[in-house]
Amino acid sequence: MGKEEKEKPVVGIDLGGTKILAGVVDGRGKILGQAKRATKPEGGVETVVERMAKTVREAVKGAGLDAGDIAAVCSCAPGTIDAERGIVQFAPNLQNWENVPLARLLSEALKLPAFIENDVNLGTLGEYVLGAGQGMSSLVGIFVGTGIGGGLILDGELWSGWRGSAGEVGHTVVLAEGPVCGCGSRGCVEALASRTAIERDIWAGIKAGRASIIPEIIQRNGRQRLTSSALAEAYAQGDPLVREVIGRAQFYLGVLVGNLINIIDPQMVVIGGGVTEALGDAYLDPIRPVAYQYCINKRGARDVAIVPARLGDHAALLGAAVYARRRLAG
């Protein structure tokens, strides 16, 4: 690959169960153009790939470029990915895709080199290269939303494990025999600290007669679901039930961070995702002392930075662009 090729923009794609986001990214991580459309997974693999290709072309056009100006594309996908062979092994959020050769399909549709990786892994890689983790030697990314996912960067490289399923930190047990998780196990961090868990506990409190401004906020917003921003509003107003439930979630997240520091001993832990973004930096303040308290080696423990993610919704897309560039470079 010549120098010119190296400088060419790449396209990063964030493929989720509801939307496709594509962005043209230059060599310094700047987004030159982007496009978005609904995923419509109910249409099947062919339809989704077609929609992805359309979104990519739109983003390239929006950046004022042609297909020939692009060096490669890389898409994340939610699920278990065989990145080496470019196959989505299993993606429950994409209507149970199984063994879909997504990299090959994308490459054929766009006539470009194409790569894929897991969405949370790429989000972590994005934060590492272009976000909160720049210059670190190792970091763990934790993303808190309806679920809790994670990714590992070790010696500057994404560690995706033997089967491509490393970083499933949300499904580590911290309270054996605790509440049932979406995965069927009990006491996973996800069942204790995700937005889903917070929502479950807030509704249980309200049902049991606890006072809260949550029903009022939801009625005003005209939404059925307890969104991260509704949570943030009630938290900011000091709603006691919301404070208590989120406080418990923060405790378990702190325990998780302590566990991960004891196992991996990274230089940094980056915490992102919908809940973190909605609640702001103050969300992390109660997590840090719990995490450090649980570190077995206290020496330098407080030098392990625990910081908020910086790239927001663009983490996976930018991580995909970084990954494409790394794979092209061999």
Added chain:
Amino acid sequence: MGKEEKEKPVVGIDLGGTKILAGVVDGRGKILGQAKRATKPEGGVETVVERMAKTVREAVKGAGLDAGDIAAVCSCAPGTIDAERGIVQFAPNLQNWENVPLARLLSEALKLPAFIENDVNLGTLGEYVLGAGQGMSSLVGIFVGTGIGGGLILDGELWSGWRGSAGEVGHTVVLAEGPVCGCGSRGCVEALASRTAIERDIWAGIKAGRASIIPEIIQRNGRQRLTSSALAEAYAQGDPLVREVIGRAQFYLGVLVGNLINIIDPQMVVIGGGVTEALGDAYLDPIRPVAYQYCINKRGARDVAIVPARLGDHAALLGAAVYARRRLAG
């Protein structure tokens, strides 16, 4: 380094709080000679280093060799180690050694290149290169004794973390607010599945009036402590209290293994240490189904081998020899 130098034996040292074990190890991992003496940490650093040097000389002599035949020495130490700089940062079991430049002191005493690393890390490396983990790409080692330690091999290399304290799997919380651990935290695996935890629960059961053959075995052996072999005898005889308590320890160890597979996704998990050795291979049988049940990605989960360690008391010594050879090779 010439080929001849590469073939030279090295000396591995297992430095513990009670004994020093030194072994001369050839290029294929064969122990050519060994020696042992008490550590006597109460004598201070100088005394311990002198005793280590004597033990090394004795082992070399026992192998029918001279100091000139040895390429390097490597010692493990129990505690936090800065392997790069050769410093024992903190070792509670060595009368609280702090910032001891052990590699330099050993090198001066023996006029040989000297290296040091953490004991459990080297035990894991030993199992990886010469024991149960041969040919794997990645593995996690878990050693169950009075405490629970661990080590990580990723892409064939020891991962010791940013501060040199990775692999502290025994101090990960699996039962928040559970029993108090020796480290002061609550609900660590070590407080639920170590020999210390098993002993605590068995005595509590006996004190509460549960029938058990443990008091009889201990009286017969004339020992105060509940040794791993006494546990093994009662377990083999089907003692209901011992079976119940060990069953609980196995459950929590299974949860830990599941957590580690979800975080790191290694190709193999090796379980060793006093309790494992005393109870035999059958000890692992109830651990496997729990571990696999807690794996979030079921695809290929059962291909992650969960196996007993093979090197027994020699794991750290052999790991030290492997480490010395790797450091010499650059």
